[in-house]
Amino acid sequence: MNSYFEEQIEENDTISEKYITFYIDKEYYAIEIKYVLEIIGIQPITEIPKTPEFIKGIINLRGKIIPVMDVRTKFNKEFVQYHERTCIIVVEVDRVPTGLIVDGVSEVLKIEDHMISAVPSQEHEHTYIKGIGRIGEDIRIILDCKELIDGIEIY
Structure with missing residues (x-):
């Protein structure tokens, strides 16, 4: 993981209530830090035929083959060319690593339970939204x- 984020986590030994925040367009999102293995720059991606559009392919990360998903495309946003701030957040769920391509990573935040609101009524479409975090006047x-990457199979 990036040393900047490691320093922020070391301030408090616990990772409970810690979230890595990232952005797509001008919207900010957060995922629990406990799933994050590391954050890397964009890398060459090998495409895999007959996969959903949001599955960009696989990368070779130090000898490990990892599927990568473009979160922007998953969220039905217009594709933009990758740039210097584009990065891959490598997460691990149930011992399976997956790369999440995002426009950029923001910071590590502590979002306590009382700062999280329930998701407004939603149909079955976006079950990967867990809640809305309030940080001062901002929201994440x-x-x-687990739900975000559920069902990602490339081979």
């Missing part, structure tokens, strides 16, 4: 990492 859409 908290994603359920």
Whole structure:
């Protein structure tokens, strides 16, 4: 993981209530830090045929093959060319690593339970939204990492 984020986490030994925040367009999202293995720059991606549009392919990360998903595309936003701030958040759910391509990573925040509101009524479409975090006047859409990558199979 990026040393900047490691320093923020070391301030308090616990990762409970800690979230990594990232952005897509001008919207900010958060996922629990416990799922994050590391944050890397955009890398060459090998495309895999007959996968959903949001699955960009696989990367070779130090000898490990990891599927990568473009979160922007998953959220039905217009594709933009990757740039110097584009990065891959490598998460691990149920011992399976997956890369999440995002426009950029913001910071590590502590979002306590009382700062999280329930998701407004939603149909079955976006079950990967876990809650809405209030940080002062700002909000972060908290994603359920397990639901976000559920069903990603490339081979």
